[in-house]
Amino acid sequence: MNTSHENKYAVYLLTDDLLHIIYKKGPIIDLEAAQVIVRDRMMIQEGRSMPVLCDIQQVRMVNKPARDYLAVEGSLLVTALAFLIDPPVTDVISSFYLGTHLLPFPTASFTNKDQAMAFLTEQTKQQ
Amino acid sequence: MPNQDDFSMKRIQQMLLEMARGNFFYSLDPGAKNDNMASLIVMLNMVNEEIRASFVHQGFATAQDSPRYLIQMSLLLDANGTIEMANNKSCSLLSQLPKDLIGQNVSEIMTANTQKSWHNKLPKLLKKDFTDTIMPLEFITPEGLIISKDFHVSTFRSLDGNDQKILMDTVLFSKGEPIGKGLWKHALKISKGAKSPKVRLSQKDIRMIREVHDMILNNLDRDLPKLKDLALQMGTNEFKLKYGFKQLYGTTIFKFLTQERLRKAKTLTLHTSLSLKTIAHMTGFKSIPHFSRAFKEKYGRPPSSLRK
Numbered sequence: 458m459n460t461s462h463e464n465k466y467a468v469y470l471l472t473d474d475l476l477h478i479i480y481k482k483g484p485i486i487d488l489e490a491a492q493v494i495v496r497d498r499m500m501i502q503e504g505r506s507m508p509v510l511c512d513i514q515q516v517r518m519v520n521k522p523a524r525d526y527l528a529v530e531g532s533l534l535v536t537a538l539a540f541l542i543d544p545p546v547t548d549v550i551s552s553f554y555l556g557t558h559l560l561p562f563p564t565a566s567f568t569n570k571d572q573a574m575a576f577l578t579e580q581t582k583q584q
Numbered sequence: 585m586p587n588q589d590d591f592s593m594k595r596i597q598q599m600l601l602e603m604a605r606g607n608f609f610y611s612l613d614p615g616a617k618n619d620n621m622a623s624l625i626v627m628l629n630m631v632n633e634e635i636r637a638s639f640v641h642q643g644f645a646t647a648q649d650s651p652r653y654l655i656q657m658s659l660l661l662d663a664n665g666t667i668e669m670a671n672n673k674s675c676s677l678l679s680q681l682p683k684d685l686i687g688q689n690v691s692e693i694m695t696a697n698t699q700k701s702w703h704n705k706l707p708k709l710l711k712k713d714f715t716d717t718i719m720p721l722e723f724i725t726p727e728g729l730i731i732s733k734d735f736h737v738s739t740f741r742s743l744d745g746n747d748q749k750i751l752m753d754t755v756l757f758s759k760g761e762p763i764g765k766g767l768w769k770h771a772l773k774i775s776k777g778a779k780s781p782k783v784r785l786s787q788k789d790i791r792m793i794r795e796v797h798d799m800i801l802n803n804l805d806r807d808l809p810k811l812k813d814l815a816l817q818m819g820t821n822e823f824k825l826k827y828g829f830k831q832l833y834g835t836t837i838f839k840f841l842t843q844e845r846l847r848k849a850k851t852l853t854l855h856t857s858l859s860l861k862t863i864a865h866m867t868g869f870k871s872i873p874h875f876s877r878a879f880k881e882k883y884g885r886p887p888s889s890l891r892k
Contacts, residue, residue, distance in 0.1 A: 485697075487720075499855035504862075517614055518626065521633035529801070529844070530851040545623035546614070553630050561802040 464497050466490050471501050475508045475577055482515035491523035495531045506534045508577040510570075514543035519550060528558035537580035539573035540566040592621045595728040599628060602729065608636035609756045610729040613695070636757075654755050657731075661750040663710055665690045665702075668749075677756070679725045690752075695722040695730060710748055715739045721752070731756070782827040792818050793828045800837070804845050805868045811837065845869065846882050853887045860887055 460471040466484055470477040478498065484490060498509075519527075538560065540551040551566040563580045567573040595612055602610050611632065614625040657677055660669035670678075670685045678685065678693055691699045698721050709715050715738065722732045735754045742749055785793070796818060800808065808814065815825040829837050849867040852858060861872055869875035879887045
């Protein structure tokens with residue numbers, strides 16, 4: 458079953474295997490944005506844990522309160538996380554985020570969507 | 585003709601200079617481009633935020649006798665947004681002379697984003713005789729440094745009742761010392777617990793305590809081993825672990841554990857339909873009553889009340 462959802466900051470696509478989140482172009486991700494993003498994600502997941510593919514290619518700024526929120530509250534119900542990035546800006550953002558926050562599940566960044574999906578599949582198999 | 589990179593380099597240098605002076609409250613706009621310069625600015629902003637957070641936090645958590653310097657930024661506006669008064673510090677923060685700043689419209693020193701929200705919000709504020717609110721605002725200096733902060737915004741009537749006025753006010757922290765006379769006059773001294781710390785922490789100790797911190801965060805559903813065993817496992821002693829953690833994070837290990845468990849539990853309670861029993865279990869609470877009690881103690885109401 459496929460479900461989709463959209464808010465001001467992102468588009469969500471839920472498939473059988475994973476949740477795909479595509480961040481939209483433009484808005485700065487601050488605490489308020491992070492709270493909306495996490496709230497909607499949880500609503501879609503309906504309490505199930507799953508791997509997440511997070512396309513942040515269009516993101517340009519995530520401030521500290523938002524980073525901290527995403528790392529703690531935002532790490533709930535996630536079994537593995539792959540960032541889809543577009544260097545150099547989102548490369549810096551994802552490495553900085555992953556380098557300053559220790560997340561309780563496997564994470565990696567990719568410029569290629571197929572590789573990102575392969576990583577998530579691999580992680581799901583191992584768990 | 586100077587190109588865009590030269591322009592950005594100037595701003596980066598300016599920002600680094602401010603950081604070197606102990607002013608961590610500025611930021612830069614990376615723009616919409618995806619190039620090396622933008623990525624450098626993004627990185628600089630994030631590093632700056634981390635430093636700012638760590639020193640303010642440690643300033644209060646470790647509460648030693650080091651004075652912290654506060655900078656007040658206040659602007660008084662008329663109902664059109666024209667600046668009638670700016671305190672001296674606001675002028676230096678915005679690197680403008682008082683004579684240039686006063687008389688200007690406030691939107692001229694705001695970033696484009698803030699201008700938009702300000703123009704939306706202002707008419708609503710002015711509808712009432714008196715309002716008091718908190719708004720996130722961004723101001724920009726002529727050099728392109730951005731001050732992004734929550735401001736207290738109050739609107740009120742002047743004494744004769746004819747005009748409306750707007751007061752914008754916030755406080756920034758600086759690690760730098762105030763320049764000139766009255767060196768420590770306005771510095772904030774922290775009196776509570778202002779004694780020397782119980783343990784001296786080496787770089788290695790700090791790294792170890794951070795590891796414990798991360799370990800707790802990532803194992804919230806599990807019971808914490810006895811501090812004595814945990815210390816042994818980390819190659820230190822209980823005393824150092826206990827007081828070192830308190831010194832570094834401003835709270836005890838067990839209080840931190842409960843606080844982080846509740847943070848997760850609150851999000852799960854609010855945004856999922858999982859049963860409270862499952863949530864209690866996922867966040868390491870032994871039973872629902874135990875979970876409810878701890879939750880109520882922190883948030884003032886039981887978790888079940890968030891579900892109605």
